[in-house]
Every structure is written in C-alpha cells, then in structure tokens.
Amino acid sequence: MSDLHIYNSYTRQKEQFQSITPGHVGLYVCGPTVSGESHLGHARPYITFDVVNRYLQHLGYKVRYVRNITDAGHFEEEGREAEDKVATKAQLERMEPMELVHKYTNLFHWGMRLFNNLDPSIEPTATGHIIEQIDMIENIIAKGYAYEVNGSVYFDVKKYAEKYPYGKLSGRILEDLLETTRELDGQEEKRNKVDFALWKKAPAEHIMRWNSPWGEGFPGWHIECSAMSSKYLGDKFDIHGGGMDLQFPHHESEIAQSTIAHDHAPVNYWMHNNMITINGKKMGKSYNNVIKLTELFSGNHPILEQSYHPMVVRFYILQTHYRSTLDFSNEALQASEKAFRRLWEAHEIVQKMQRAGGAEATDKELDAKVQGFCRDCDESMNDDLNTAKVIANLFELAPIVNGFKAGHIDSGAISAETFELVQTTFKTYLEDILGMQALQVKESSNKLDQVLSLLIEIRKDAKMRKDFATSDQIRNKLAEAGVMLKDEKDGSITYTIE
C-alpha cells in the first residue's frame, strides 16, 4: 500500500490509490488517431501518463500499460482530396488506409521515442480487434441496451440512464442532453439524440469496411477502447487516462458500454490531463493553430521563434501540474530550456562529485534542509503527481550542489548519508521518474577528444603566457564550430558540444 493519492475525475476528489491486484497495476490510456501527424497537444497526455507509468514502477508495481492506436473509422488524410479514395481510380492512385495509418503510426512512435516515453506494454490497434468489438456489441444487444437500425447499431442511453448514473463522469445531465438542438449525422435513425453508435453502416464510398452481423460497416469510435481494455486488463482495471476533451462523450460512453457488457463499472480511477493552449485557445484542428511535432523540433512554423528540443518540451510540460492548462509561448519554452540546462548540469555535477570530510554533517541545519527537499519530492509525487513541485525542489538543491563545486559550501556540511540522498534524488527523479535525458548525447570520438585536448593544452599555455589573443581565438573559433569551452575554477578547461 502506497501513499500515492490521485485525483479521480469520476469522484472529483483525490483518493488514495489502491490496486485491484496487489503489486500490479492495469493502466489504459487513449492513444492517437493516426490519420495525421502528431502535434504538441498529443505530447501532453503521453508524457503525463509516461510519468504515471514510471512512478508506479518506481513504487514497485508491475504495470501493464495499454495504449491503443485508433486506425479505424472515418479516414481522410489532411489536405488530401476527397476524390483520392474514389474506387474508379487505379489502385495505386487511391489512398490506401493501411499505408496512411502506417505512415502516421511510425511518425507517432518517432515522436514518443524522442520524448523518451517508455513503450506501452501493449499497443493494440482498433482494426486488429474488430472481432472483439463485434462480440461486445452483440453482448450489449443481447442484454437489451442496443438496437439495430438499417445496418447500424446504437446504444440506448435513455434506457441505460434509468438504472445507471449516465453523465456522472462528465457532469452531464441527461435531460439537458436530450434538449440539444444540434443536428448530427444519423440522428433520424436513433431513438434519442443522446444515443451513440456502436457500429456504423458503411456508405458506398467508405473505404474502411468489415463484415458484421449487421452488414458491412465499421465500429463506432468508443467501442474499441472498451473492447481492448477489457481484453488486456480485465473487466475491471485500475487506471484509465486520457485528455480532458475525451471525458465526454468518449469516456462516458465507454463506462456505459462496459457497465452493460460486464455488469459493473470498468475503471477504478479516471485520470484526465488538461489541454495545451496557444494564446489562450485550445490547440486543435478546428482552431487552425496546430503545431506539429516535426515543426516543433525543427522550428519550422510561423509562430515558432526557434526549434525546441524534445527534452525541453518535456521539461516544460512537467513544470506544470497535469490538471492545469498549459499555455504555449516562445518565452515559456525558452525559459524552460535555460532552466533545464542549469538543472541538468547540477545533476551531472553531483553525480561526479566526491564528498569531503567525515560521515557526520558539520551543518545540521543545512543537512535537515537538504533532506527536507529530497523527502518532499516523494510527498509531491504522491500528491497527485505534482511534478512541478518536484522540479522546484530539485531547483532548491541545485545552488547547494553548485556551492559544493565552487567551494563556498563545504560538502562535509551535510552528512555522507544526505549527500548520497541528494545524488539518488537527482538520479531517480530527473532520469527515472520524470524521464529526462541530456540535451546532447556525448560524442564519444577518440579522435575528436584528442584534437580538443590538444587545443585546450595550447590555450592553457597561451593563458599562462598572457597571450590572450591566442587563447581567445581558440575559444571563439571553437565556439563558432559549436564547441563551447569553459574555464573551471580549478584552472582546468572543459568543453560541451552543441
């Protein structure tokens, strides 16, 4: 039993986390629809739940993390003409759904890897689970909560609501929903406007279609998550995550379907991350303010002043609590970049450092303070994954570590035990739990190393002779080539490669 508390969207309060099977956690997160490129908005849930996954593992749980790929449904590639999929065209000229899905799935994986997100345990695709979805729909029909009309199958929400709390997750009131005047596709077939599709009959021009007991068609959007989560995590599992915008109707529908199919609610804890906004507006296709991951990493977008390293983006996202909105701006990203560089350097310094003095602390007050910051990292994570607070704690530690190095704080001021705690706190939190990595991978070229040490030696000599013209030339020219020299306090010279 851990002290982990998470905010459960379903009950709208923080609850102590307790897994169904001791030592194990089933985690399901709604994955991307791979009909287009992943964008900055996608980064948030997958980084957030990557940290959830990592932290649960840190606490000792064996996590089965399932994240789906939505590759079925209404498919149209962005910017591609509708006639592309017209059947009269030669096959190689037509859009092939599998080709498109493959392309964007690969691109999604590419982004996830750059963000240093751990792979899910299982990444099921909707198209690979048509049979499971059909089974589940038949099950719901058999129980009397779904009906077929013209080759489509709809879930009877009104009937469901008579017995179950429909709308509880998203705070909807059925009566309000029934009054909605909005005209939706297939509305006339439904018994009530609130009913949602479990299976849709495929129109003649629809390219993705499968045989079913109700004719050729394709599954409704919500059923895939219910079918796949129960298949791999069981009828009832621990945590279901996703973006806040999925609360309604997606997650609400999932609850309804699964409750009927399995005779009980499917999930114990619902977690929802908040949105990323640009100039206060949610990023989304319909707002025309989407920054794709490829654009973000290359800086190739009108509103981007520069490119941003995936680790900078990750850090920026984790500096805010996952349930707060996060507003994008160049200023904010640039601040995160500087902040992260400083923090990471302190991390590298403390890992390499040797503590001086005896085992006991010579400054009890500092020792206690330092321990407090370390311990608060645990408390902050346990308090609904407060990564922002964890980072703030690490920043409290950074000047102390730098002080050890600069020599104005004696590393013996804190005890040997506390010193070790600082090292493990940086390592565990920054790398293992927050999943951060160095911005630049150390180039391990012996030849380069030798060339640089030669230049560094020449520069040292020049400095000794007060030949600053030469020493500055070496530093400046190397800087132009992307190699930054740094004169350390002890007279040594180190370098970093941009």
Added chain:
RNA sequence: GGUCGAGUGGCCGAGCGGCUAGGCAGAGGUCUGCAAAACCUCGUACAGCGGUUCAAAUCCGCUCUCGACCUCCA
C-alpha cells in the same frame, strides 16, 4: 444557451485557512585577463467588491474577464 473550470509579481507557473514555492527576465554584487557559467542579494504578487474567521491568495456570496465541454479532438 446549458454544464464545469480558471483568474497569482514583467512572463511562466506551485500553493488552496497561519509556515521562503520554483523557474525565466531585470537590477546590484562576488569570482574571472576577458567571456560564459556559477554563487549571493533585491522585487514582495494573489481580478474586483462584500462576508465568515483571532487569521484568507486559500472558505462563502456577488460582479467582471477568460477558457473547456456540449461535434471529430490529447
């Protein structure tokens, strides 16, 4: 229109009844041949108006502003 949520110092962002948040920027300083980095010091904020309380950024009410969802959406 309905439902829910948010408004914190120049900017970003924690906190959510009493205890320093933190980062970035800015100012001054230490160190340094210079530079960079690092370190030290500084600002003293909680949309507005009332109320509850010994005590409110934190609770309650009203007002204003903004956002999300109600449609595919992370």
